[in-house]
Amino acid sequence: MTHREVVACFPHIANYAYAFKYLFENGFEVKYLIPPPITKNTLELGSKYSPDYVCVPFKYCMGCYLEALDLGANCLMQIYGGCRLNYYGELNDCILHDMGYKFEFFDMAAVDWHSPKSIFENFRIINPEMSIAKIVKAAPVTLKIIKMLDKFEDFIRHNVGFEVNDGEFDRTYKEFLKKLENLSDGKELKKLGKTYWKKLNGIKLNKPAKTIKVGFIGDYYTVQEPFSNYFMEKELAKFGMEVYRQMNLTSTLINKEHRKSQKTAKKYAKFNLGATANCTVAEAIKFAKEGCAGIIQVKSFGCTPEIDAMPILQNVSRDFNIPVLHFSFDSQTSETGIKTRLEAFYDMVEARSGK
Amino acid sequence: MKIGIPRALLYYKNEKFWTTFFDEIGAEYIVSPETNKEILTRGENISIDETCLPTKLLLGHIDWLIDKCDYIFIPRVAFHRGYEMCTKFLAQTDLVCNTFRDRNIKTLFYNVYDKKYNRERKAVKKMGKFLGVKRSRIKYAYTTAKQAQQYFEMFREQHQQKVLEESGKIKILLVAHAYNVGDKYVGEPVLGTLKSLGCEPIIAEYMNEAKCIRASLEVSKTMPWAYNRHLLGAIELLKDEVDGVILLTTFPCGTDSMVNELIVRKYKELPIITLTVDSQDGTAGMETRLESFVDIIQLKKERA
Numbered sequence A: 001m002t003h004r005e006v007v008a009c010f011p012h013i014a015n016y017a018y019a020f021k022y023l024f025e026n027g028f029e030v031k032y033l034i035p036p037p038i039t040k041n042t043l044e045l046g047s048k049y050s051p052d053y054v055c056v057p058f059k060y061c062m063g064c065y066l067e068a069l070d071l072g073a074n075c076l077m078q079i080y081g082g083c084r085l086n087y088y089g090e091l092n093d094c095i096l097h098d099m100g101y102k103f104e105f106f107d108m109a110a111v112d113w114h115s116p117k118s119i120f121e122n123f124r125i126i127n128p129e130m131s132i133a134k135i136v137k138a139a140p141v142t143l144k145i146i147k148m149l150d151k152f153e154d155f156i157r158h159n160v161g162f163e164v165n166d167g168e169f170d171r172t173y174k175e176f177l178k179k180l181e182n183l184s185d186g187k188e189l190k191k192l193g194k195t196y197w198k199k200l201n202g203i204k205l206n207k208p209a210k211t212i213k214v215g216f217i218g219d220y221y222t223v224q225e226p227f228s229n230y231f232m233e234k235e236l237a238k239f240g241m242e243v244y245r246q247m248n249l250t251s252t253l254i255n256k257e258h259r260k261s262q263k264t265a266k267k268y269a270k271f272n273l274g275a276t277a278n279c280t281v282a283e284a285i286k287f288a289k290e291g292c293a294g295i296i297q298v299k300s301f302g303c304t305p306e307i308d309a310m311p312i313l314q315n316v317s318r319d320f321n322i323p324v325l326h327f328s329f330d331s332q333t334s335e336t337g338i339k340t341r342l343e344a345f346y347d348m349v350e351a352r353s354g355k
Numbered sequence B: 001m002k003i004g005i006p007r008a009l010l011y012y013k014n015e016k017f018w019t020t021f022f023d024e025i026g027a028e029y030i031v032s033p034e035t036n037k038e039i040l041t042r043g044e045n046i047s048i049d050e051t052c053l054p055t056k057l058l059l060g061h062i063d064w065l066i067d068k069c070d071y072i073f074i075p076r077v078a079f080h081r082g083y084e085m086c087t088k089f090l091a092q093t094d095l096v097c098n099t100f101r102d103r104n105i106k107t108l109f110y111n112v113y114d115k116k117y118n119r120e121r122k123a124v125k126k127m128g129k130f131l132g133v134k135r136s137r138i139k140y141a142y143t144t145a146k147q148a149q150q151y152f153e154m155f156r157e158q159h160q161q162k163v164l165e166e167s168g169k170i171k172i173l174l175v176a177h178a179y180n181v182g183d184k185y186v187g188e189p190v191l192g193t194l195k196s197l198g199c200e201p202i203i204a205e206y207m208n209e210a211k212c213i214r215a216s217l218e219v220s221k222t223m224p225w226a227y228n229r230h231l232l233g234a235i236e237l238l239k240d241e242v243d244g245v246i247l248l249t250t251f252p253c254g255t256d257s258m259v260n261e262l263i264v265r266k267y268k269e270l271p272i273i274t275l276t277v278d279s280q281d282g283t284a285g286m287e288t289r290l291e292s293f294v295d296i297i298q299l300k301k302e303r304a
């Protein structure tokens, strides 16, 4: 059912490629390429063709695009947001074209969302003969996939540190993702969801009644894309901690949590600080109130809104008497440094939880 | 009641506007001095490491002001001429309040939070009311202040235009945010070096903002930031009239990190050099780099 061999692709963020794939193949009726999983190579490649001081998610995007182009992608897409992300698309497009690649670029920042004409014209880049009816039909299923991914991952986050057989969660979840790749409709999704929810719940745990909880916050990309935070959630779980995170597509896109966040953060930040910074502050407050023993903020180096959130987080830390640890990542962050700091963090929160 | 105005960030865009406004409503105010070693060090010490230098300087200037006035003036501006501002300008009020929380500072501010064309006027009105000034007086002060800023900019631009037409020296376009060009620690050393090398510095910031933003649309469709568009447009308008371009940026500037890349790609035929200033090394090493940059331009000119 593909049209004029368009091969569309978004850069990776977490596991959402599976949801996008459904939307583009069933809604827009074009092929969707899930880019190869991010590796060190992706980042190296991306960094090589990115400006030096741009925030690191840009470099990941560049790397993903380059790998996808080599695999035949010809319609690259980019989202927009409340910070430098608003300018990602144009610069991605410009650099890749300068390198001599041939492709179409669908830049959501170029769309005037108040004008139906502009929306229509821009979406035609993806498929000039797209059928609105099909897209409307595919959209709810797409949202359901997103919700399911987030629900499963939340469950894993809370429990993976306590699995009896190492790697069981990982294996089960990967199996689920594999099946998602060739999903045909909403019905199948429902069935799949049921089966795997059961499977995940059936995994043997050795979980004490009282666990050490840690809140995980940070910029939109770094907190959600495990590769870019050096799989920190996994590392934390290895210490036997229960990881809490609010930031995901369900909370931002579907539940619109950021509106509530503005309010929660009000005592510390009266105004919008840009991008996800207010969410970061609100989440920290929420996790502190909910009994987390510590909070970890991850962000890409130089992320302006998250930097401005840091002095605020330090105040939250003082008021709620909760340690907050900050991590900044660029393309040359050392893994050992992270491990050492995490160990020290664990020792501290463990001591504080009076175990 | 005394108002303290930090000589940082937006001050360099609105100097005449603000000072005239406060003069007209009869408010007493002080402006912090030019950046000095002490202000820089204080700013550096109270800031998060990764903060861009101009924001560190803002905090340094506020620190200087704290015990010398009753209210500190920290406007918040999210949009300018229909375009976005760097997120630092959205966050600065909250950033300041959180950084100096224990020192009980009182802030005076106005908030331009959306794109509406009269938002600034309304915001200033609100501030005037807060200060207990009569409405008619605010209105008059606002108009006068706006005019003062306008004339100041117009005069500045005309003067530069004259230099552009008449000077026989090598002309170097200095592309940098207003608060970088004007700062004693950031812009001044560069301007000084250029002059000592016998060049005529042309300042992108001095070009008419509206005209520049319009010109920038030819080069970039989606660039979100008003200030960067202003600078980009200046290059577009002057590309045939200057001999070289300096992109002077402060570390780590979010918007410049991307815009400068675009500039280098779009103006391949123009000699361009990027200078980055941070809080540690300042403009160290800059002189030698500028010297060879100017040498190359000189050679090119002689050959042509």
Ligand code: SF4
Pocket (backbone or CB within 6 Å): A304, B052, B053, B054, B055, B086, B087, B088, B089, B177, B250, B252, B253, B254, B255, B256
């Ligand atoms: S534009 Fe750059 S230098 Fe200016 S406030 Fe923003 S990050 Fe700092």
